[in-house]
Amino acid sequence: xxxxxxxxxxxxxxxxxxxxxxxxxxxxxxxxxxxxxxxxxxxxxxxxxxxxxxxxxxxxxxxxxxxxxxxxx
Numbered sequence: 001x002x003x004x005x006x007x008x009x010x011x012x013x014x015x016x017x018x019x020x021x022x023x024x025x026x027x028x029x030x031x032x033x034x035x036x037x038x039x040x041x042x043x044x045x046x047x048x049x050x051x052x053x054x055x056x057x058x059x060x061x062x063x064x065x066x067x068x069x070x071x072x073x
Contacts, residue, residue: 046072
């Protein structure tokens with residue numbers, strides 16, 4: 001799941017935008033907004049899309065603080 005990729009990164013796993021993009025694409029429609037933001041958006045667009053995923057899936061909103069603190073592109 002995408003949440004696992006986010007939390008793995010938060011826990012110190014190696015992160016590359018390319019691999020995260022590939023992982024997100026593997027989840028089909030669930031990751032569409034994130035992938036689209038990574039394709040054609042800005043850093044802020046990606047952060048918004050990832051936080052939107054957190055909110056829509058009822059995950060702990062504290063995760064958005066982390067999402068906003070790191071670069072995704």
